[in-house]
Amino acid sequence: MPAPNFSHRINQALQSRREKGLERKIRPVIGGNQTELECQGRRYFNFSSNDYLGLANDPELVKAWQQGLSVYGSGSGASPLVTGFTYAHQNLEASLCDWLGYERAILFNSGFSANQAVLFSLLEKDDLLLQDKLNHASLMEAGMLSPASMKRFRHNDTNHLNTLLNSDCANLVVTEGVFSMDGDIAPLKAIQDKCLDRAWLVVDDAHGIGVLGKEGRGSCETAQITPDILVVTFGKAFGLSGAAVLCRHNTGDYLTQFARHHVYSTAMPPAQAHTLTHAVEMIRGQQWRRDNLVELNQLYEELLSDLPQYRETQTPIKPFVIGKSEATVKSANYLRQQGLWLTAIRPPTVPNNTARLRITLTANHTKKQIKTLAAGLRQAIEKQGDAS
Incomplete structure (x- = not known):
C-alpha cells in the first residue's frame, strides 16, 4: 500500500469544502x-x-498598555514557573479574585487553552464529562481527547442532564454561560441544583463576563451561583486577549502543577497583564x-x-x-x-x-x-x- 499523499488529502478536503459552499476566507x-x-x-x-x-480601542486602555510597556518591556521571557510571572500578573490575579469572589485565578494565553487545560487536568479514565451540546469547540475537542467518557446533554435541558448524571463515578458538568452563536443564557441556577453533591460545575463565561450582572460579573452573578470553576476570557468585553480560570485555592495549586497549557507556555506579556488589571477597573466602574x-x-x-x-x-x-x-x-x-x-x-x-x-x-x-x-x-x- 502506498504511503498517504498529504497533498492529495489536503486538496480533496479543500475542494469538498468549496463545493459545499462552506469555504472560509x-x-x-x-x-x-x-x-x-x-x-x-x-x-x-x-x-x-x-x-x-467598546474597550479594544479605548484611549484610556491604550494608555495603560503603553504605561505597562514602559515599566515591564514587551514580553514575559519565560513560562510562569520559570521567570515569566511578575507582580503585574499577581496584581491581575488578585483583581480578578476580588471582583469575582474566588480564592485563586490562573492565567492563560487564550480561552481555548484555558478550557482545554481544565478538562485535561481534571479528568481521569473512569470519570464522566457532561457537556451542553452547543458548547464551544475548545471544550468539545478537549472532552473527546480526554481519558474520560463524554456525553452531551440537550441544549439547556436540565432534565436531560439529570438523567445522565452517574452516582458511581466523578461527574464534571460543563456549560457556557452565554452561547456564542445563539446569544442565549444557560439556566445556571437549575444546572447547579442538579449538580449539588453529585458533580462539579464548570462555566465558561467568555461572552457573559463584563456584560451581564452587577459590575459586569457575568452570567453566574446574574443567576446568583458560584460554580466550582469559572473560565473568563479577555478577548471579548475586556478588549484584549488571554483568559483566566477562577477556582478554590487548592484547585489553583493543582492547575499550577498539572495544567500543561499553563506550565509549558510562555506567560502573557506583563504589560498585557497590567492593562487587563486596568480593564477590570473600567468594567466594574463604567x-x-x-x-x-x-x-x-x-x-x-x-x-x-x-x-x-x-x-x-x-x-x-x-x-x-x-x-x-x-x-x-x-x-x-x-x-x-x-x-x-x-x-x-x-x-x-x-x-x-x-x-x-x-x-x-x-x-x-x-x-x-x-x-x-x-x-x-x-x-x-x-x-x-x-x-x-
Missing part, C-alpha cells in the same frame, strides 16, 4: 476592533466584533457601557422583532437565522455592498439548516448605525424573496 481589515472598519479601501459599519463594551448596550438591544428588538429570522436575546449577540448556507452568504455579500460588515456563520460551526448572520452590538454603536443595520437586513430578506 481571511481578509485583512483596518479597525476591526471599532464600529467602523476599512477593507480594500472601503468603509463599513462593523457588526461582527466581540468587543462588547456602568454606562452596559446601559448603552441595553438601549441598543431594545432598539434592535423594536426594529426587527416582526421578522421570522429575528431571535430574541438579552445579550449583545443577535443571531439572524436565515437557514440555508447559500442564502446566508448571499445576504452577507449584499449587506457588504450596502456598507454593513456581517459574518455568515455556516455548518459545521452551527447545525445544518441554521446558517445565520451573527450580529454583535457594542457599547460604541450609535442608534443611527442600528437603524441602518435594520434597514439593510430587511432589504436583504426582501431580495432573497424576490430571487426565489
